[in-house]
Amino acid sequence: MRLLGKYLCAIAISVCAVSAGYAAPLVEPTLHLTPHAGSGRVALTLDACGGQTDTRILSALVDNRIPATIFVTGIWLKRNEAAVEIMRAHPDLFELENHGGRHIPAVDTPQKIYGIRSAGSPDAVLAEVESGAAALIRTGEPAPKWFRGATAEYSPTAIAMIRKLGFKIAGFSVNGDGGSLLGAKETARRIAAAKDGDVIIAHINQPTHAAGEGVVQGLMALKQKGLTFVRLDETDGVGNDGTTD
Template sequence: MGRLGNSLCAMALSLFAASSGNAATLVEPTLHLKPQSGEGGGRVALTLDACGGKTDTRILSALVDNRIPATIFVTGIWLKRNAAAVEIMRAHPDLFELENHGGRHIPAVDTPRKIYGISSAGSPDAVQAEVESGAAALASAGGPAPKWFRGATAEYSPSAIAMIRKLGFKIAGFSVNGDGGSLLGAKETARRIGAAKDGDVIIAHINQPTHAAGGGVVQGLLALKQKGMTFVRLDDADGIGNDGTTD
């Protein structure tokens, strides 16, 4: 092989490596609250994803009965299927903050790939459509315009993060994965949530009523309340995210 062949070969390998590196670069942002000063058990933010499917009334009822505030990230799909749950949330504006989880629950990644088996948006235009359609669905359901966005799978390409921020949304990461995508058992879910510390942002799911994890979510939240922990919504606290997600 001559010099030209060697050069072309090296260029191809370089391009392949660059494209592979870009494909592998995804961000799973964290989010913390500013630590609380003074006495008390501390503050945590409970965030619940409503991706699709139904409503876990075990969790919703526990939040209302125990006056536990939560930020609910809803998709356009979930909003259409769960009007009764939305009505309950709207009836308790002091407890529930509804935020943007996208129109169709598509990962906010602007290159084609799969994350946890879910096909990504695949292009900048598709990411923008997912974000804007989620906001439009919330507007149609009534209530305040969303300020926060959390994409499906909570993983992003860095360029998608920049785009979402330009659209005016903060991106909600987390610091405690409470239910492992609603796939954990009740005991482990309760342990994870119950171990949350001052400043933590918990992620769990409110759209899987048949999963054992939902019972664990309730147990963990009640354990935190028993410890004297204060629950806040994202709108009511200063959240600090990494990777340019909040600043």
């Protein structure tokens, strides 16, 4: 009842839309870093949805001192304690943020996005966001400030609810690995093409996919170009559709 009362307006909008048989178009928000004088900056964000850890990527980040923001689910945290310990041992490199409790799309109407069933209701969206934050806090990490939902697609009313919880929503400007489904060559090409102000999304939870090799190659190309890597907590990011303002 407390949550329903707090988010009454957003929930009422969602309920009216469902009752009318109408669902607003989903939003896939972008995110760019604010302009900065000096050398070019990019933010690497990696989703850890479920499954295991791609040690090719994790080792490359540690060995080459590349900072990254890792969006972790409660599911991934339970299965990858060793990787979490490595990340926690390098607080100067890794920022852990909220990817939800069970990797459920933050969409408050019933539908499937890329084959994944959405949360389907306002209460379920809130549960996904809050359970993901709680899972992170239980590991001893600071309370997360950013949220990225499964599939990176949102209903507008869900965006409003998540923002009222105090989270910024992490979009992106470069889709590095196509959900970890691209080959190594195309993944490397996309990431290597990132420019000043870009926010890259890729995945660190698919160690058997060729995309992981491409992530490493692309990052090495950016490093060779002299771009600086920053975490989201080190800079301001500007997103559209009310995701950061």
